[in-house]
Amino acid sequence: MSSTDISINKDVHHAHEEHDHHHDQNFFEKYIFSQDHKVIAKQFLFGGIFWGFVGGFLSVIFRLQLGWPEATFAFLEPIFGGWIVNGKLDPEFYLALVTMHGTIMVFFVLTAGLSGTFSNFLIPLQIGARDMASGFMNMLSFWIFFLASIIMFWSLFLSTGPAGGGWTVYPPLSALPQAISGSGMGMTMWLVSMALFIVSQLLGGVNYITTVINLRTKGMSMTKLPLTIWAFFLTAILGLLSFPVLFSAALLLIFDRSFGTSFYLSDIYIAGEALANTGGSAILFQHLFWFLGHPEVYIVILPTFGIVSEVIATNSRKPIFGYRAMIGSMLGISLLSFVVWAHHMFVTGMNPFLGSVFMFLTLIIAVPSAVKVFNWLATLWRGNIRFTAAMMFAIAFVSLFISGGLTGIILGNSALDIQLHDTYFVIAHFHLVMGAAAFFGMFCGIYHWFPKMFGRMMDEKLGFVHFWLTFLSAYLVFMPMHYIGIAGFPRRYYSWTGFDAFNTFTDLNSFISIAAILGFTAQLIFLFNFIYSIFKGRRATANPWHSNTLEWTTPVNPGHGNWPGEIPTVYRWPYDYSKPGAPEDYIPQNVPFSQTQSSNLPYERDLE
Amino acid sequence: MITFAIGLSIVLLLVILFLLFRIGTLASIFRGSTQRAVGTTKTSNKVNGALLLLFLIGGGAAFAWSFADAWDDMNQPLASVHGAWTDSLFWTTMIVIGIVFVITQILLFVYSYKYQHKDEKRAYYYPHNNKLEIVWTMIPAVVMALLVFAGWKTWANITSAAPADAVVVEVMGKQFSWLVRYPGSDGKLGEANVHLIDATNEMGVDFSDPNAMDDFMPREIHVPKGKPVLLKIRSRDVIHSVFLPHFRVKMDAVPGMPTKFWFVPSKSTAEMRTETGNAEFNYEVACTEICGRGHFAMRFILVVDEPEEYEEWLASQTPFIEQNPQLLTKFTNDTKDQVVLEKSTEEVKTEL
Numbered sequence: 001m002s003s004t005d006i007s008i009n010k011d012v013h014h015a016h017e018e019h020d021h022h023h024d025q026n027f028f029e030k031y032i033f034s035q036d037h038k039v040i041a042k043q044f045l046f047g048g049i050f051w052g053f054v055g056g057f058l059s060v061i062f063r064l065q066l067g068w069p070e071a072t073f074a075f076l077e078p079i080f081g082g083w084i085v086n087g088k089l090d091p092e093f094y095l096a097l098v099t100m101h102g103t104i105m106v107f108f109v110l111t112a113g114l115s116g117t118f119s120n121f122l123i124p125l126q127i128g129a130r131d132m133a134s135g136f137m138n139m140l141s142f143w144i145f146f147l148a149s150i151i152m153f154w155s156l157f158l159s160t161g162p163a164g165g166g167w168t169v170y171p172p173l174s175a176l177p178q179a180i181s182g183s184g185m186g187m188t189m190w191l192v193s194m195a196l197f198i199v200s201q202l203l204g205g206v207n208y209i210t211t212v213i214n215l216r217t218k219g220m221s222m223t224k225l226p227l228t229i230w231a232f233f234l235t236a237i238l239g240l241l242s243f244p245v246l247f248s249a250a251l252l253l254i255f256d257r258s259f260g261t262s263f264y265l266s267d268i269y270i271a272g273e274a275l276a277n278t279g280g281s282a283i284l285f286q287h288l289f290w291f292l293g294h295p296e297v298y299i300v301i302l303p304t305f306g307i308v309s310e311v312i313a314t315n316s317r318k319p320i321f322g323y324r325a326m327i328g329s330m331l332g333i334s335l336l337s338f339v340v341w342a343h344h345m346f347v348t349g350m351n352p353f354l355g356s357v358f359m360f361l362t363l364i365i366a367v368p369s370a371v372k373v374f375n376w377l378a379t380l381w382r383g384n385i386r387f388t389a390a391m392m393f394a395i396a397f398v399s400l401f402i403s404g405g406l407t408g409i410i411l412g413n414s415a416l417d418i419q420l421h422d423t424y425f426v427i428a429h430f431h432l433v434m435g436a437a438a439f440f441g442m443f444c445g446i447y448h449w450f451p452k453m454f455g456r457m458m459d460e461k462l463g464f465v466h467f468w469l470t471f472l473s474a475y476l477v478f479m480p481m482h483y484i485g486i487a488g489f490p491r492r493y494y495s496w497t498g499f500d501a502f503n504t505f506t507d508l509n510s511f512i513s514i515a516a517i518l519g520f521t522a523q524l525i526f527l528f529n530f531i532y533s534i535f536k537g538r539r540a541t542a543n544p545w546h547s548n549t550l551e552w553t554t555p556v557n558p559g560h561g562n563w564p565g566e567i568p569t570v571y572r573w574p575y576d577y578s579k580p581g582a583p584e585d586y587i588p589q590n591v592p593f594s595q596t597q598s599s600n601l602p603y604e605r606d607l608e
Numbered sequence: 609m610i611t612f613a614i615g616l617s618i619v620l621l622l623v624i625l626f627l628l629f630r631i632g633t634l635a636s637i638f639r640g641s642t643q644r645a646v647g648t649t650k651t652s653n654k655v656n657g658a659l660l661l662l663f664l665i666g667g668g669a670a671f672a673w674s675f676a677d678a679w680d681d682m683n684q685p686l687a688s689v690h691g692a693w694t695d696s697l698f699w700t701t702m703i704v705i706g707i708v709f710v711i712t713q714i715l716l717f718v719y720s721y722k723y724q725h726k727d728e729k730r731a732y733y734y735p736h737n738n739k740l741e742i743v744w745t746m747i748p749a750v751v752m753a754l755l756v757f758a759g760w761k762t763w764a765n766i767t768s769a770a771p772a773d774a775v776v777v778e779v780m781g782k783q784f785s786w787l788v789r790y791p792g793s794d795g796k797l798g799e800a801n802v803h804l805i806d807a808t809n810e811m812g813v814d815f816s817d818p819n820a821m822d823d824f825m826p827r828e829i830h831v832p833k834g835k836p837v838l839l840k841i842r843s844r845d846v847i848h849s850v851f852l853p854h855f856r857v858k859m860d861a862v863p864g865m866p867t868k869f870w871f872v873p874s875k876s877t878a879e880m881r882t883e884t885g886n887a888e889f890n891y892e893v894a895c896t897e898i899c900g901r902g903h904f905a906m907r908f909i910l911v912v913d914e915p916e917e918y919e920e921w922l923a924s925q926t927p928f929i930e931q932n933p934q935l936l937t938k939f940t941n942d943t944k945d946q947v948v949l950e951k952s953t954e955e956v957k958t959e960l
Contacts, residue, residue, distance in 0.1 A: 091901045166898045172863060173846040173899060179783065180900040266864025267802040269812065270783070270845040274803045282847055282862050315647060316723070317731040325741050347849065348860045349841075349867030352767030356760050363752045363759075370748040371741070373712060378740075380719040382732035386647025387656040387724065395660070395720050402712050406705040413755065415762035416698050419691075419856045422849065422896040460646060461632055464656060471663070479671060483678040488853035490896040493904040501853050501892050504681040544646060578731035585730060 025560075033143070035135030036560050040142050041121035042453060045446070047142075047149060048113015049530070052439075054153075055104035056520045062097040065089045067513025069495040069506075083161070091494040095164040096182050098492055100156065102167025103190070107197060108152065110300040110438045112145050115239075118303055118445050119208045119232040121453065125551035126226050128217025128568055130561045133210040141203035148196035155189035163190035166492060168293065171264040171285050175256045178271035188257070191250050198243045198250075205243075208236035217550070219570035223327075224589070226549050226574040227320060230327050231306025234334045235299050241338070242295040249288035256280070283348055290341035297434045298337040301401075304441020305330060305372065308394045310574075311448050312376055314547045315391035316383030317585050319575035322375045329368035329375075336365045346414040347421050355414040362412035369405055373398065384578065384585070388545065389463025390448035396471045397440040403475075404432025407482070422492075425485025428478050436474040443470075443526070450530075451544050455557040456537030462529040466522055473519030480508050548574045548588045571607070648725050657724040664717035668710075684853050685884055687891065687912065689872040690766045691856035697762055701755060770870035774836035777829055779893075780811050781841075781848030781861035784902025786893055787811050788829050792822030792927055802844060802863075808932055812844070815929055815939045824925045828909040829893070831873055832918035838870040849897035852910065854880075860897055873912045880912075 034040060064073060072087025083093040120138065124131055132138045155162040164182025165174040169190065177184040212233045216225075225233075252263040256277075264285045265277035313320040320326060342350060342358040376398050385391065407429040410416050420426060443466075450458045489502050496502035543552035551558075553568050568590035576587040581599035593600055593607045600608065647653070686695060723731075778789040778797055787810055791797045798813050798820020805812035813820050831837045841850050843861035850869070851858045859869040881889045895906035913921060929936055 091904070095898065095900070095903070170847055170897070176846070179846050268845055268863050269802045269805040274805060278864075280864065283865060319733065319735040321734065322736045322741050325736070325745075347858045349862055349865060352763065355767070356763060359759055359763065360756050363756050366752050367745060367748045371745055374744045375741075377712065377715050377719065378734070380716070380723060382734065383719075383723045384726065384729050384731040385720060385724050386645070387653050388647040391647060392656060395716065398716055399713060402709060402716070406709055409705055409752075409755065410698065410701050413697070413701065413759035413763075415694050415759045415766060416701065418766070418858050419694060419698070419853075421858055422851075457646070459629070459633065460652070461636075462629065464652070468659065475667060480674065480678070483675070483682045486682045488684055488851070490851065490894055490904075492898045495904055498905050498907055499892055499894060500888070500890060501684060501894070505678070508678065546645060575735065578733050580733055 033139060035131070035139045037120045037124050037132045037135070037138060038453070038558065038562075040138050041117050043142050044112060044116030044120060044145070045453075047145065048109050048117060048442075049527070051104050051108040051113060051149070053523065053527070054156075055101050055109055056523060058097045058101040058104070060517055060520050061089075062094055062101070063513040063516045065094055065494065067510040069497055082159070089494075092164055092181055093161060094494045095166070095180065095492065096161045096186070099164050099166055099169075099182065100152075100162050103152070103163070103194075105435065106167060106296065106300065107194070108149065110434070110442070111201065111239075111296070112197070114300065114303050114438065114442050114445075115208075115232065115235055116142070116145065116204060117442075118228070118307060118449070119204070119236065121449060122228055122551065123208055123211050123232055124215070125452070125554065125558070125562060126229050126549050127212060127215060127220055128550050128563075128570060129211060129215035130563075130567070132207050133215060134207055137203050138207050141200045141207065144196050144203065145200040148193045148200060151189050151193040151196065155186050155193070158185050158189070160184045160186060162186040168286075168289055169253070170289075171253060171256060171282055172268055172270075175253060175265060176268070176270055183257075191254055191257075194250055195247060198247045201239050201243050205236040205240040208232055209240065212236075217567045217570055220589075223324075224570055224573050226306075227309040227323070227326055227330075228303075228306035228549075230330060231302045231304075231309075234330055235302045238295045238299050238302070238334055238337060242292040242299075245288055246292035249285055249292070252288075253285065283345070283350070286345055286348060287342070290344045291338075293344065294341040295337045297430070298333060300434050300438045301441075302330060302334070304397065304438050304444070307441050307445040307448070308397045309376070309379075310549070311390050311394040311444050312379050312398075313575050313577060314448075314545050315386045315388055315394070316379050317386070317577045318379055318383045319573075319577055320375065321378035321381075322371075323573065323575060325371055326375055329371045332368040333365060336361060336368075340365065340412075343412055343414070343417070346417045352414075359412060359414045363409065365412075366405075366409055369401075373402055373405075386545075388447065389458065389460050389467055390444045390545075392464065392467045392471075393440045393444035393447065396467070396474075397437050397444060400432050400437040400440060400474060403479075404429055404434070404437060408433065419488065420485060422490055423485040424481045424489045424491060427491050428481035428485055431481070432474075432478045436478060440470075440474075443467075446530070448545065449551075450533065450537075451540030451556075452551055452554070452558070454534050454537070455540055456533050457540050457544065458533040458537060459529050462525055466525045466529065469522035469525070470519060473515045473522065476515035477512050477519060480512055484508065543588075546584070546586045548576060548586050550589055553588060553590055572604075648727070653724045657721045660717050661721045664713065668713075685875075685880060686854065686856070687873055687875040687880060688855035688857065689874050690762075691854075691871075692874075693762050693765070694856050697758055700758075704751065704755070766871075770838040770868070771836045774838040774870055775831055776838050776840060777831065778811075778840045778842070779829075779850055779861070781843040781845075781850070781895065781899070781906070782810070783845050783900050784895075784906050786850075786906060786908040787825065788908075789813070789823050789825050789928075790922075790925070791819075792824055794819060794822055797840070798823050805844065808935055809939075813928070815936055821929055822927045823929075825928045826925060828911055830911045830913055830918060830921050832915040833873050833876045833879075833912050835915065836870055836872050838868060841867045841869065846899045847897045848895045848899050848906065851894045851896040852891065853894065854891050858896060876912045876914055876917075878914075 074087040077084045083090050160181045162182060163186045164180050173179050174183050174187055212229060255261040256263050256265055262277035262280035264282050265280040268275045309320050309326060340358060340362045342354055343362045346355050411420060411429055447458055447463055484505050489496055540556055542556050550568060554562050570589045571592045572589055574589050578585045579599045582596060587596055593604050776791050780787040789811055796819040798817040800812045801814055802812050804814055841859050841861045843863045848861040850861055855871050857869055857871050859867050881887055891910040893908035893910055895903055
């Protein structure tokens with residue numbers, strides 16, 4: 001198997017040099033304002049990792065408060081200044097921390113960092129295209145994201161603090177600076193940043209969709225696409241349909257805040273005066289927000305479905321079980337994700353009949369999700385599993401997805417949601433299913449495609465250390481939160497000691513905080529491994545995982561245009577692993593059936 | 609000096625870790641394991657496979673132990689009729705998902721361990737099996753249908769219209785406390801308006817409305833045991849949420865949109881004190897929708913009385929306006945202004 005690798009490598013190398021003569025890009029064109037999808041993907045990846053550390057750091061700070069509510073943290077004063085008074089976190093600062101943690105993780109890391117990296121990197125490489133449909137729009141997408149990032153980051157340093165009304169920014173709290181100081185300049189910058197972020201997402205999304213539809217190489221029919229591409233394709237469609245709704249919600253909120261309109265405001269008396277606003281509906285914002293917000297969680301998790309399916313199939317050395325069922329379930333999930341948003345609103349006073357409808361629609365989603373889990377398990381069954389770091393993360397992803405997904409069956413039930421709504425049960429549920437699981441999917445993708453991105457391997461041993469510490473701490477943090485949630489502990493509480501009902505579990509909360517700090521520290525191992533391997537990692541071969549998809553037919557360091565010669569033609573689906581009769585346990589997509597007569601199935605003989 | 613020492617030892621520790629990492633890398637090159645495809649080396653696979661199995665067993669045991677250990681703290685004492693339905697539905701659903709959880713996690717980790725790479729082995733080419741896939745689509749569908757049906761029935765019961773004889777309590781959220789109003793002997797709450805709010809009349813009650821004259825505003829909620837209680841919920845500034853953890857009650861308080869929730873308390877405060885062995889026990893109201901700085905401190909006491917005690921308590925309450933008669937004088941002037949205000953708005957409307 002290694003001999004084939006080397007020969008591909010050689011061919012490509014000569015051609016690559018020739019290819020290079022065509023272009024003389026300066027530094028800015030090549031690395032900064034690049035229109036090459038691979039460079040843009042790396043830019044999104046670096047951005048995502050940066051934001052991941054910021055978001056994780058914020059969570060460590062508020063976990064300190066929750067773990068040791070009586071302690072003083074004087075050592076934080078040099079960093080946070082006025083937000084720490086006599087060693088105690090300011091309660092509004094605490095709310096700002098949880099708000100920014102949520103915003104950063106959901107949007108900047110798991111939407112931009114995840115889709116931005118892997119959709120950009122893999123779509124052209126895996127469908128056999130030279131680049132995205134519009135390289136220029138793609139570049140704009142990153143730089144608008146960059147601008148949104150700067151504004152959001154800047155808002156962290158305002159003296160009145162960043163937005164503090166929760167990542168869902170429900171008005172009137174987010175509309176009235178009198179209600180919380182974060183709703184002043186911090187909220188304005190949040191809205192501006194998010195508006196730009198949405199523009200970036202739409203530019204990216206249009207590009208992904210167009211590229212998948214139009215630029216597939218010869219032979220690459222939709223039913224020969226790797227599941228990653230199906231996942232990115234559906235993610236982009238979800239984003240394209242739902243982000244504009246968030247945009248309008250944000251726009252109306254801007255009007256209410258700055259121009260005296262009353263879209264969301266009515267009958268309010270605050271700071272000693274009754275406001276003139278009348279006739280608005282605070283619930284309207286929630287409907288608009290969750291019309292994006294619910295598809296958003298699938299925007300976060302769908303790409304990782306694709307990544308994990310691909311990595312599990314490759315490393316089990318088996319075709320993904322039920323390829324069409326996997327596509328079907330992703331289609332089903334995407335469709336359903338648009339009609340379940342109000343399950344976030346069972347106790348807002350919405351008509352109970354609507355609650356019944358949304359409960360019914362929500363629980364249907366469990367069916368395609370269950371199918372996906374069963375198919376992953378069936379793929380592992382009788383495989384010949386290679387434990388690469390990526391594969392470890394993929395296996396753990398399935399575990400976390402099961403653990404977090406199952407409690408969704410409880411929360412989707414409106415009768416049970418009465419008690420559990422806005423408690424730590426919800427926190428435990430969504431952190432496992434779309435937080436930890438999505439992060440594991442992202443790590444899985446980084447470890448797996450690192451050789452194609454940087455031409456070097458990440459260190460596997462450090463990868464395993466990183467994996468085990470992260471996996472352990474993910475469960476240690478989020479499993480106990482279920483207990484706290486069943487006891488009814490409300491979320492976004494600065495401290496629970498004021499209530500007799502919530503005056504328990506203090507030890508458990510300290511334990512969770514210790515686990516969270518452990519988990520955060522373990523990410524430094526990843527950071528070291530990532531940066532070190534970019535420069536000093538072992539050199540990769542063209543196809544180090546012996547994978548079937550097209551990106552591994554490119555040179556080790558694919559140049560501009562990806563393939564130095566002609567774009568390969570596709571003859572088969574991407575999952576011909578361990579096919580009986582084949583000499584190797586993998587047959588790449590670009591190998592024609594005429595070359596694999598020994599392993600062709602009866603119906604494939606006609607295609608020889 | 610101490611910070612310097614700590615800093616230095618951290619640096620040294622990092623240097624040592626880095627050296628260990630380099631030695632490990634060089635040793636693996638020396639052993640030749642870098643020549644093999646990643647994920648096919650024997651020791652690494654054995655270690656990871658064993659750790660996966662250990663994680664399943666150790667993690668499962670830790671989960672079972674901690675769950676049992678947290679059981680008492682996890683279950684808030686129950687004090688309402690519908691709470692018994694939702695609690696039993698909750699634990700039934702937990703058992704169902706618990707079974708799925710155990711089976712799928714065991715399969716996941718055991719398969720990963722059992723089918724780890726061996727050089728001489730080859731994976732089984734098994735792309736699909738339609739019969740199997742239909743079976744495992746149908747099973748969750750049927751289970752979900754049953755759960756939806758059970759949930760829908762419970763939900764419909766809980767959210768049905770409150771009985772006509774329900775005790776009405778108005779609860780209003782504000783930053784950062786709760787205000788409560790009872791309709792008094794006439795059983796009718798007087799009108800209220802956000803524009804009438806001031807430092808004394810915090811709920812903005814319109815005292816020109818005769819129904820408001822006997823309304824009273826106690827410092828804690830009292831409700832009779834065994835009788836339906838209807839909470840009429842509103843907010844005067846941002847969204848709050850009324851949460852009664854022991855009664856399994858939660859409903860948002862939304863400015864501009866009154867909401868409601870009714871329930872039947874099934875245990876008096878005194879009974880609960882004996883049951884929990886805690887003489888200090890009190891039912892509490894908490895806020896569960898982020899509302900600002902004092903979100904975590906919106907505590908209010910709710911007392912469940914025996915019906916006769918409740919009647920006594922009710923009789924001992926004096927109407928708000930009797931306690932604050934100065935409000936009424938001020939109020940008559942206010943209402944005139946109010947009338948003028950309303951007229952002017954009507955004019956605007958007709959102009960439009």
